[in-house]
Amino acid sequence: MTFSRPDVLVIGAGVIGLSVAVRLQSRGLRTQVVAPSEGLSASDVAAGMIAPVMEAATDPMSASLEAALTGAAGLWPGFADQFGLGLQRRGCLWLSSCETGLRSGVETVTPVQARELAPWLAHDLDLHIAYAPAEACVTPAQALAALRCALQAAGGELTAGRAGWRDGAFWRDDVRLSAACVVLATGYGGVSFAEAAPELGLMAPIRGQIVRALDAGIGDNGPCVRGPGAYVAPQRGGGAMIGATMEPGETEAVTDVASLSRLMAAATAFAPGLKDRPHVGLAAIRAATPDGAPMVGPASSFPGLFLATGMRRNGWLLAPLVADMICAYLAGEDPGVHAGTMAPKRFIRTCG
Ligand SMILES: Cc1cc2nc3c(=O)[nH]c(=O)nc-3n(C[C@H](O)[C@H](O)[C@H](O)COP(=O)(O)OP(=O)(O)OC[C@H]3O[C@@H](n4cnc5c(N)ncnc54)[C@H](O)[C@@H]3O)c2cc1C
Structure with a gap:
């Protein structure tokens, strides 16, 4: 695939940021991930269940979100094999x-x-x-370590630090972060970027x-x-x-x-x-998010900013689907049938 501006900055190193980054890097795009090296994210403490059937049975959700969870689960065996994530398929x-x-x-x-x-x-x-x-499970600590290894083995960069938004730019301390595209995969930390993308303030x-x-x-x-x-x-x-x-x-x-x-x-x-x-x-x-579905896709605010957050209780399950969707958006390809359900701009349209 051809990228006109081949640098991507991914902010956040939970399962979503790392999955997006490793997919981008494995498709030939130079990717840098910035996240604090200390502290436990939601991805670290999760149970790691890849369980769309049980989720739909126990947590009311829209038919379109249920379809997205089912679609994501179908991507897991290939994703786990590619990056050595140790999928346990015992139901x-x-x-x-x-x-x-x-x-x-x-x-x-x-x-x-x-x-x-x-x-x-x-x-x-x-x-x-x-x-x-058909339900499955991973061990989050091991799977996150495998994703970090896969990213670095493919030439991706992991930089320790907390990012912020000021003066119309992303910063890590006093270092201005620049890239052709930025993916915000900061989990609930995304609310601090609401000035960059107002829909994040709704989380x-x-x-x-x-x-x-x-x-x-x-x-x-x-x-x-x-x-x-x-x-x-x-x-x-x-x-x-x-x-x-x-x-x-x-x-x-x-x-x-x-x-x-x-x-x-x-x-x-x-x-x-x-x-x-x-x-x-x-x-x-x-x-x-207000409707329980994630925000995945272009932000409402300016071109080149993409959101991958709002995963609620299914970030592990959704990770390969979110990674594929972000790759498709960046490559100008079709992000697939779940794009509308997850489009960040859906909240701005209904507000406005
Ligand atoms: C108790 C519990 C159990 C769960 N069990 C499951 C389960 O079994 N199956 C499942 O699918 N999901 C489960 N989940 C949900 C799942 O953990 C989340 O949906 C998922 O981890 C979200 O991943 P994320 O990468 O979007 O966010 P996070 O894991 O929260 O990661 C966010 C990343 O962004 C970084 N960050 C934040 N702010 C900044 C900043 N300003 N600058 C730089 N970096 C920043 C953080 O340090 C972190 O690296 C569970 C959650 C919890 C809490």
């Missing part, structure tokens, strides 16, 4: 106290069948159980607290399990992520004992072996 079990109704991609299983898939589940499960065999925070058990005793190659009040996502290396809270309006990435205890109590009700395993609480802020 997702859904334990529910009431009949959930079967959706496409979901089958009912008995408690015995569920325990064959996840032997660590409680013996006395008195719950309805469904199984979505709302949703804090997520989650528990990381380093040695969970559940193996590292089984299905994810969603139960009443908590989910358990096995991680490579023997750990597990037990999550997660959804706390709209909260901007501080802090944990509280009561929330973490509630998550652990809910998880140990169906996974008793997790009790007394050493664990630590983590928190981060998800970025949400």
